[in-house]
Amino acid sequence: MQYVYSQNQKEADSLKRIYESGERNGEAKLELLNNLAFHSTSNFKESIGYADELINEALKSSNYLYVYRGYIQKGQTYRIAGNITEALNTFIKASEIAEKLKNEKYLGGGYLTIADTYSEIENNANAELYYQKAIAILSRTDDYITLGSAYLNSGYHYYLKKEYDQALANYKASNAIFDKLEYPIGIAYNIGNIGMVYAEQGRDLEAMQSINEAIETLEQFEDYYAISEYLSSMSNVYVSQKKFSKALEYDHKSLDMAKKYGLKKQISASNFSLSNLYEKLGNTDASLQHFKEHVLYRDSIKNLEAIENMANMRTDFEVAQEQAKTTISEQKRKNQKIILWSTIGVLFLIGILAIGLYNRNKYIKSTNKIIATEKERSDQLLLNILPEDTAQELKDNGRVEAKKFPSVTVLFSDFKGFTSYAEKLSPEELVDTIEYYFSNFDLIMDKYGLEKIKTIGDSYMAVGGLSFDKVNQAKEMLLAAKEMNDFVSKAKIDNITSATFDIRIGINTGPVVAGVVGTRKFAYDIWGDTVNIASRMESNSKAGRINISENTYQIIKNDFDCEYRGELAVKNRGEMKMYFVNT
Known part of the structure; x- marks a missing residue:
């Protein structure tokens, strides 16, 4: 989705100086915080910090218009950073405040952000419902910029669904509004998006002209999210023309820009595009590496189960409010019947209570045994997902604080030639083969007291040193790696599975931050430069x-x-010293 309120880093720097001077108070300070949150979205932590301060300050003075704006800015920053779950939750809070204020401008804007977020997680029915509501409400106001944005973003939604005629119709409606307002960034978005539709329709020359015109305008506003997406579209045009070197150039430009500004969704998309492009060119190693990075970023921004749970709970809160009104009126009519039947029920319960007490005592004893068994089972399942200390913290506090570990050892492995084998195996054979290797890797990690973090495709990631113990975790990890290598070699000789592989292993030691991702579906993960270097050690192994x-x-x-x-050349790292461990 695109938003036609242009951020500007120079403006953000100027606003910071005013903020640090402490000269603004009252509503002037709230407006300053609102602008800082908006113009700082390229710096995730700063933008969220300003938005939270805005919400807290506005609540103190009961200024709910700025509470609404704080939630909107916070949600937009979460969305740009790829945290869709938090974005949706925050936008719903903003819309609830707009509903209480009976402010149609804010309510229409809130519905638009909810529609955009549902569209991003491909909940099409809810997205289209909220786009319709947003456009209907905003059409009754004089907020033409937001109305133009609603047409623009709904057009993009239909573009993703490949409903190109509807997409073009919405873009043209949006462009008519922005053209009348002489609003250049809105016009640029529409021109660029129309260019993307032309690209899909095979109208290459028109597509290139439109996209280049949009990029030229957006560079003035430093809108890197949209530019990165349009660069990918240019790559698609060159692919259709079989100009693969130019396509690679544009895809890499898109990826570099997305990485520079932390645009996770576009990092995932650019990696996927590069993976497909390298596959066409026959470079399977590069294709697989970009596909791994695509999956890594895609999974980090789409915790689908958490998002769908939220969507199920809050699919359409406006409809739920209307249902609640109907329920209240119906409830009044039912109250007398409820009181009558409740009285009868209470008398009946008193009658059977005496009989039930004896049986209840016996039941409690047997139930306690079942509960104890199930508790032990659930504890064991939790330990299969999280380290022991982390699992205990989660049970005690209901959440897990992220921790920094000064020295851990991280291992990455993958199988050489996995992609070519995967194409020849049935899905069942492929899953059985991977399961055979990974389950034995898990046993090796348990043997040395190490933690498996996750698997992505044929890649296996583990870490040692998360328990703050005195064990030489680097030595333990090397011993485990040797056993993994020996196991794979033996499996190749024994020919037990449908396919056999050679394994590449990379290891690095250093500091990381570890914590739990997700609220309902827990995933333990680690972050930091140490992890990236370990991955580079694996990709440079043999x-x-x-x-x-x-x-x-x-x-x-x-x-x-x-x-x-x-010293070998490492992507994005320069030259690094490396060593083979002789087995």
């Missing part, structure tokens, strides 16, 4: 070898026979 970084080598060099490889 079949049947364990490749380690300089950090890990300095810890284990007296315990293992290592072979210095020299």
Whole structure:
């Protein structure tokens, strides 16, 4: 989705100086915080911080218009950063406040943000319902910019559904509004989006002209999210023309811009586009690497179960409010019947209560045994997902604080030639084969007291050192890696599964931050430069070898026979020292 209120980093820097001076108070300070949150969306933490301060300050003075604006700005920042669950939750809060204020401008804007978010998670029915409501309400106001945005974003929704005629109709309605207002960024969005439709329709020349015109305008406003998306569209045009080198150039420009400004959704999309493009060119290694990064970012922004649970609970809160009004009137008519039947029910219960007390005592004893068994089972399941200390913290507090670990050892592995094998196997054979290897890797990790973090496709990730114990976790990880390598070699000789592989392993040691992602479907994960370097060690390893970084080598060099490889070029890292561990 695109939003036609242009952010500006220079403006943000100017506003920061005013904020730091402490000269603004009252409503002037609220407006300052609102503008800071809006113009700082390229810095996620700063924008969220300003939005939270705006909400808190506005609540203190009961200024609910600015409470609404704070939630809107906070939701937009979450959306841009890829945290869709929090974005939807925050937009719903904003719309509830607008409903209480009976302010149609704000209510229409709130419905628009909800529609955009539902569209992003492909809940099409709810997206279209809220787009219709937003347009209907905003058409009764003089907020033409937001009305133009509603047509623009609903057009993009239909574009994603490949309903190109409806998309073009909405873009043209939006453009008519922005053209009348002489609003350049809104016009640029419509021109660029129309260009994307032309690209899908095979109208390449018109597509390139429109997209280039949009990019030229948006560069003036530093709107990198839209530019990154339009660069990907340009790549698609060049692919259709079989100009693959130009397509690669534009896709890499899109990816670099998305990474620079932390645009997770576009990072995922650009990686997916590059994966497909490299596959067409026959570069399977590059294709697989970009596909892995696509999956990594896609999963980080789409915790689908949490989002769908939220969608089920709050599919359409306006309809729910109307239903609540009907229920109240019906309830008044039923009250007398309820009182009558409640009295009869209470008398009946008193009668059977005496009989039930004896049986209840016996039942409680047997039930307690069942509860104890089930509690033990649920505790064990939780330990299968989370480390023991983390699981206990979750049970005690209902949440888990992120922790920084000064030194852990991270392992990545993947199978050489996995993609070509995967194409030849049936889905059942592929799953059974991966399960065979990964389940045995899990046993090896348990043996050495290490934690598996996750698997992505054929990639396996584990870490040692999350328990703050005195064990030499780097040495333990190397021993585990050797066993993994030996197991894979033996499996290849024994030919037990439908396909056999060679394994590449990479290891690095350093600090990480660890925590739990999600609220209903828990996932334990780690973040930091240490993780990225470990992944680079794996991608620079060779079949049947364990490749380690300089950090890990300095810890284990007296315990293992290592072979210095020299300083090798690493993507986005320059040259790094690497070592093979001889097995």
